[in-house]
Amino acid sequence: MFDALHTPDNVLIVGGSSEIGLEIAKQLARRGSSKFLLAGRSLEEMQGAARQISQVSEQAAASVSVIHYDVLAEGATESLLAAAKAELETIDMAVIAVGALGNQATDEKDPGAAERIIEVNFSKLAPAVLAIANQMATQGFGHVVVLSSVAGVRVRRSNFIYGSAKAGMDGFATALADAMIPSGVKVTVVRPGFVATRMTAHLSPAPLSTTASRVAADTLRAADRGKVTVWVPPLMAVVATVYRHLPRAIARRIPF
């Protein structure tokens, strides 16, 4: 259940070892969320995350469980939903922090690798998000938070495989927000710029780069207000809008 301040009791983090997912979970635990289920590929990393989440609040330690989940595996989402029902009873909030950046330069030459990036970020992920939202619709409430990316706003030469998948997911999730209104389920799509995390550690930061904790705080503030989209940092909204309308000849020459 949610309380009046929109703090969920039971939270599912899909992509359970994601740093942004972990930050969101920690901030929710600080506010009083009591049960978490982390779903992801690395049990070891998730157990580390689980320890951090349960240590956030001294008065009432949150209970955190972990489950192996690979969005590419057959039947994975069905088992995840069954586990969520057993562990959480109701999925009040689901944070979708699944993503893989890939390596544009080599993936371009390997359509199989490109396919996996598109599956992880969009074509297999979107049906999973739909299944979670539909389960929430039977509860009559719920909030899906989808981590999108500025990369999907205008797909760029430098990472068009990841970018196009994110563009697909962003469009899917924002329209899902509209579709879910009659069912009482809310969807918030987060569009961070460059976030300094493990996933991007090998890259040099782009302008307006931000941190996982900042993304988490802005995400939850937007979710509290029931906003469908949120840019982090907020200025990114302006930059992205300008960038989207740049003539192609100019956009092509921008290095990031």
Place this chain on the structure above:
Amino acid sequence: MHGVCALERTELLTGWGRTQPVVANLVELNGTPASPEIFVRPGTIARGLGRAYGDAAQIGGGRVVTQPDDVSSSTLQDGVLSAGGGVSLDSILSSYVPRGWFVPVTPGTRYVSVGGAIAADIHGKNHHLEGTFSNHVESFDLLTPVGEKRVSRDGDPDLFWATAGGMGLTGVITRASFKMIPVESAYMKVETRRLENLDELMATMVGSDHKFRYSVAWIDCLARGRSMGRSVLTRGDHARLADLGGAIAGDPLHYQARPVASAPPWLPGGLLNTASVRLFNEMWFRKAPRLREDEIQKIPTFFHPLDGVAGWNRIYGPRGFLQYQFVLPDGEEEALRRILEQIASAQVPSFLAVLKRFGAANPGLLSFPRPGWTLALDIPVGSPRLFGLLERLDRLVLEASGRLYLAKDSRAKAETIAAMYPRLGELAAIKAKVDPEGLIKSDLSRRLGIL
């Protein structure tokens, strides 16, 4: 289905605070004998007029049972009114005040149902002398998953006092009989006093509340320092024929109550902020007389001023608001002072915060009132400081052996409520007898882990 109207629809529901919307399946009972089959998984809960502030009368993904506001099926005999569970105090007052009868207890709104009045065990300005609504109830009909039965105060006290204040968790109250009070007029004789601070207010209430049937104080929660607790105390009783003069004496039981305005649905958030509420509070305080006695007021002016604006809850904007109401036992005045200090220093923009004295408690397992002080304040949702502030207030209330009112609650933690209501276990045992499969649930009961 037998006893259930064809009217069955899916609807987005919230409490009066508009904070936790959920979609549920709404079913209206049509007055013929209702069937226990209305109780279904994942849960079923009764709903009256939706005036509980939080999530007490809703269950996401479940079934919400409503009843018609049909006062024509009510009967009055020897001062005892028998009315359907969905009948509103508004309808009762409109029908019976002109005949010289008033409800035994009314809260600050007349838009509550008889069923809701019992389930939330509502109190009014006369609690210090006359107790809660349930104190005046002789019996009610309770529809449960094992059937419908008449529950009387003397015949089945366990189920009676589990249901009175039980937030609908023992079943659906389909009809109730309660004592009305005779009145000579539809007017009130009112004394209004302005008090400069909390000490003055508390001394006045302790000293002379017993002389007035009705008493309540409005407090300016933004005032700090020496004027902390500055307030306007209004007390009174039903006017007698001899109190009336002029034109109204010719038609003393003339009663008309309807909203004079309506809050539009599109109001933005943020209208009630610290600045606007400070201005309102200042004006409200200044316009009150230092002392005015024997003023004749209409019933709605005295009891239900906010009902004058239909949908006033919308002025808090789309994010809604919550109400924080607690009671502290006598002797915990210092705790009350500390709580008011916290509220004032956090500059929570709360207008119309009210303080009142409670009299004796009743045996209701979850009934809220107990002897002492109760403070209720509306707080708009929005300030990020709210989380911490309300948690701190919870701790102060708990340490002072106080408790929160479930009909107002929309955010307390399960542990907090369990500590405040030690008899939850007894309620669970009684409920298990009438609801062995655990079909009666609300979002409130799920959030607080009750049962």
